[in-house]
Structures are given as C-alpha cells and as structure tokens.
Amino acid sequence: MLLTLILILAQVIVLNHVCLWGVAVPMAFIYVILRLPLTLHLNYVLTFSFLLGLIIDVFSDTQGMNALACTIAAVLRKPVLRLYVLREDELGDLMPSMHSLGTAAYVKYAVTMSLIYCTLIFVIEAFSMFNILLLIARIVCSTLLTTLLLICIDCITVNPGEKRL
Structure with a gap:
C-alpha cells in the first residue's frame, strides 16, 4: 500500500514532467498492476487498476486515458504471464517479481506489459494529433524507459519470502 502511494506521488509530481529526448515518458505506477497477486479475483484487479489509472488521470489532466490503459493492462497481465511461465499450475499464489519468476521471465513480462500500456496510452493520445513516426518513437522509447524503471x-523492493517458480 505504501509503495502504491509512493509510486502514484512520484508519477504525478515528478515523472509526468520527465520527457527524455522529447519522446520517452516513464510510467512507474504500472509496477503496482504488474505486482498484484495472481490469486486476486479479476473484479478486484480491474477495479483497482481502473481507480489507479483514474487517480493518475485526475492529477495529469488526461481525461480517462490512463484509466482505460490500466484496465486493459490488468485484463491482459495473466495471459501475458502465461506466455513466459512454463508451469502454469504453479501460477496460483504467485506475486510476479524478478525473484519469483526469474530474471528472464520477469524481464519479458515487464517489457510486454510496458509495451501494451505505452501502446495503449499513446495510441489513445494520437487520436487528436497523428504523426506515425513520432508515435512509434514514443511507444518504443517509453517502453524501454518504463521497463528499465x-x-x-x-x-529495490525485494521480498525474500516470496514463492519461487
């Protein structure tokens, strides 16, 4: 809960004002969606993700774009995770992290989810101003920066008691 609050504040106060090379915007708050336990019912995950996106929208003046992108990312996180985890039967009580999934699987998961989120947010935004090369550059650079973040x-947030696959 504290991490969620810290990431929301960091996003709203600092990261929304960071735009590297005019194209790369870090989206740290989606970490909270990626780390939600897989045992949570989909309704809770969707509600939480929608509210998280809505909070970011309120403070960023983005009119529901983050709420939509967060909700879609929340729907897709379990299917995306299944792409990179070989033993699906062990996904039940897992909290996705580098420690629990292993480095390779977690990096693939983080890249894919960042790509999904950044694609959604920038395509939604591009409906008002469209430049395909700028759109692609923003998606790729923001995905890489977000994944690194x-x-x-x-x-930093290592929990040694997590279950490993």
Whole structure:
C-alpha cells in the first residue's frame, strides 16, 4: 500500500514532467498492476487498476486515458504471464517479481506489459494529433524507459519470502 502511494506521488509530481529526448515518458505506477497477486479475483484487479489509472488521470489532466490503459493492462497481465511461465499450475499464489519468476521471465513480462500500456496510452493520445513516426518513437522509447524503471523498482523492493517458480 505504501509503495502504491509512493509510486502514484512520484508519477504525478515528478515523472509526468520527465520527457527524455522529447519522446520517452516513464510510467512507474504500472509496477503496482504488474505486482498484484495472481490469486486476486479479476473484479478486484480491474477495479483497482481502473481507480489507479483514474487517480493518475485526475492529477495529469488526461481525461480517462490512463484509466482505460490500466484496465486493459490488468485484463491482459495473466495471459501475458502465461506466455513466459512454463508451469502454469504453479501460477496460483504467485506475486510476479524478478525473484519469483526469474530474471528472464520477469524481464519479458515487464517489457510486454510496458509495451501494451505505452501502446495503449499513446495510441489513445494520437487520436487528436497523428504523426506515425513520432508515435512509434514514443511507444518504443517509453517502453524501454518504463521497463528499465520497473526492473529497478523490483530490485529495490525485494521480498525474500516470496514463492519461487
């Protein structure tokens, strides 16, 4: 809960104002969605993700774009995780992290979820101003920056008692 609050504040106060090379925007708050326990019912995950996105929208003046992107990312997180985890029967009580999934699987998971989120948020935004090369650059650079940030956050928030696959 404290980490969620810290990431929301960091996103709203600092990271929303960071735009590297005019294209890369870090989205640290999606780490919370990625780390939700897989045992949570989908309704809770969707509600939490929607509210998380809505909070970011309120403070970023983005009119529901983050709420939509967070909700879709929440729907897709379990199917995406299944792509990279070989033993699906052990996914039940797992909290996705580098420690529990292993480095390779977690990095693939983080890259894919970052790509999904960044693609959604920038495509939604591009409906008003469309430049395909800028759109692709923003998606790729923001995905890479967000993934790097997610991996750093995960390394900092190590929980040694987590179940490993």
